[in-house]
Amino acid sequence: MVLRLDRVTKVYNQFTVLQELSLDVRRGEFLTILGPSGSGKTTVLQLIAGIAQHTSGRLLFNGKDIGRLPASQRPFNTVFQDYALFPHMTVADNVGYGPRIKGMNRRDLLSLVEQALEHVELGGMGKRYPAQLSGGQRQRVALARALINKPSIVLLDEPLSALDAVLRRQMQVFLKAAQRSSGVTFVFVTHDQEEAVAMSDRICVMNGGRVEQLGTPAQIYHEPSNRFVSSFMGETNALSAIVWSIDNDRVVLRSALGDLIAYKRPYYAFVPGAEVLLNVRPESVQLDVSGGAPNTNRLVAKVVDRAFLGPNSKLTLAFPQAQNLHWDVRTLGNHELPAAAGKAGEVTAWFRPEDCALVPASGS
């Protein structure tokens, strides 16, 4: 572990932006801080970079408290959201800024800058000014300007949010590869959960100045620890239920749609009688086409809407037992109403006990 935020609190004029936030950053990892706008992501990066000072708590780098070091003396570099390239310097001067400030001689600097520009596929662009570059190119200049200092950690604040969808995909791949090849620790901020899942070794989900959950993308997606995480991490079908009984490996639930069975995950701390929210991802809901579905978790529903989305279709289900409850189902390719639909458009939907996750009904 290279960096530790230990119960860090940040207050801006009596407004608590971060509340006793603790976070460990591991050496060489791609850690993403994910959260809605205003959740305090930028503030976390600024505290790490030294651009802002925390109100209380500790900031430990390799075990040493660096909380009062000025930004210029911390071994971290930032890629700003709007790039913050120096408009009056050429691309080469921008990239070489850090080493030049530290007094590197001209000849070493030139070859270092050239190398850095090659590395971000901007060879030969050194003489241009930032205003003459495209968004994606500026992005890469900002990255090169940070990486050239060989920082322990690169901090990236929503670096892709200004790019269009296609370029964004390319830059995601590029950034990921740059992180892998340099071996530098990346702390990356985004509000886009797909981006976070695609790029990260670990994701830290933030909301309202707190960490909601920290884990691998798969953990965050499949095993959300609360309502906020399950709803923020993409589409989900939720259903209120009560824990009826708990076996070794299964939880029996009672709900408006009847008795349901959920696989018991090791971290669950529910007791019988607890109110929970059952979550099933749309792609985990299946339709019983051939009538061979298992007997558990079967739901009789009616298709009320269909949308063709290209690679798959989205069906919206309504349930006779529960008004106002709608679930979405993803069906691969075929957007026709499945053959399973009986009279009056009725279908049988089902899901596997291991494909659902339970979160406490109360709390965020």
Next chain:
Amino acid sequence: MSGRFSGATLAKSALAVAILGVLIVLPLAVFLAHSFYRMEDREIVRAFSFANYAELASNPAYRSVFVQTLWLALQVTFINTVVGWIVARAMWRRRQRLHFALILAVAVPLLLSYVIKIYAVRMFLGVNGLLNSTLTSLGIIDEPLGFLLFNMAAVRITLCVVLLPYSILPIFLTLERVPSRLVQAAEDLGASATQVFWTVLFPLALPGTAMATTLTFVFAAGDFLIPELVGGPNGFTLGRLIFTQFGLAYNWPFGAALAVLLVVVTLTAVVLGQRLAQPRWQRQNA
């Protein structure tokens, strides 16, 4: 149709050119024309000659006034640009309330009458002035200092004091427009406060500096009232010389030739300032 439309546009631009011509170019042309005339028996002789310019170039007294004026204006420009930068940098990024008060404090003197400001400095520097009485009452000096007023040094000091807002404001305003992100980026990359200043703040506020130096230089080179009021017998400048030619000496053609010289100096300063205000990175983007 389109012919008539462009005819109307043409008429409008012709009008604009005509107004500019009447208000600026015509007076200058009149001056230029006068500078080639001559005085004989207190009458203007309207015959073309280079006599005035020849006199200007050959008479060492005029040459020295010219050089003295340029040197004075350069000194004032240099001092005020440095002081302007120091003040602007000190005002930079203050809390909102203080910020407003500071701008007001710098801008209000601009609204005061020019003559009042000059007399204020004169009262400060005079034999019975605030500076002398303070120094005497503190026992630092026994006799009031007479050399504070009515010489070139007094002209220099007064010009500096009166023109200072013209350097502070443009520098301060461009400095405030430098995005704080860029300062943060420089610090993040390891720059000290001094390095941030010289690599980010100063180059990005260069247009404001150019504005400040141009304004100060042009005002300082052309002013006649300050040398007239605090300059005494030695504080002679080009502006004062022109003033006497049109007044006391009653030699308009020679005054016009001096004025043309001043216009040339001014235009040169403006063009140089313009180049400084548009550094290479901005010209390339355009």
